[in-house]
Amino acid sequence: MSQQVVIDSLAFARDARRLEGDLAMADMPRVHDLLTEVSGSVHYRLTGRIGALGKSQLLLQLDCFVPLRCQRCMERLDFPLHVESVLELVESEADLTQEDLEDDSRDFLPAEKKLDVLALIEDEVILALPVVPRHDSCSLPGGGEKSVKESPFAVLAGLSKA
Ligand SMILES: [Zn+2]
Numbered sequence: 001m002s003q004q005v006v007i008d009s010l011a012f013a014r015d016a017r018r019l020e021g022d023l024a025m026a027d028m029p030r031v032h033d034l035l036t037e038v039s040g041s042v043h044y045r046l047t048g049r050i051g052a053l054g055k056s057q058l059l060l061q062l063d064c065f066v067p068l069r070c071q072r073c074m075e076r077l078d079f080p081l082h083v084e085s086v087l088e089l090v091e092s093e094a095d096l097t098q099e100d101l102e103d104d105s106r107d108f109l110p111a112e113k114k115l116d117v118l119a120l121i122e123d124e125v126i127l128a129l130p131v132v133p134r135h136d137s138c139s140l141p142g143g144g145e146k147s148v149k150e151s152p153f154a155v156l157a158g159l160s161k162a
Helices: 009-014 029-034 098-102 117-128 152-161
Strands: 018-024 041-050 056-069 076-090 107-110
Touching: 009 041, 009 056, 009 076, 018 117, 029 056, 029 117, 041 117, 056 117, 076 117
Parallel strands: 076 107
Antiparallel strands: 018 041, 041 056, 056 076
């Protein structure tokens, strides 16, 4: 059984509403293939606001650790997920200029009377996950590349060369 959270996106932005909660990984089936185990949840905060130039916006913040699998040593990797997306509501994508589309400070979302918030969160989680997750340094034996502990002298040597 999965829950559903539906908002009228324009009204949500106009009234500066807020929505906060936790969405279980179990309720995000499209993410399951990437996980070492289906556990935990994503903490989400959705805030409606009117942004610069009077545009209706939704600010979506996500925080969690996602249990992915390292593609180098195949062990579990708890990926820290922090998302802060500004989603600007548009009536029609045809209204967007090239300049809008090239602006990375915000994304665009069709204004909907019945916006499925949980599906939106799932989309954002998928977008935020690395394509090839890897530990910064794999500590386990046989993990391909060995974890190299850099000595402070090596760092200094590197600095003096620069
Ligand atoms: Zn690894």
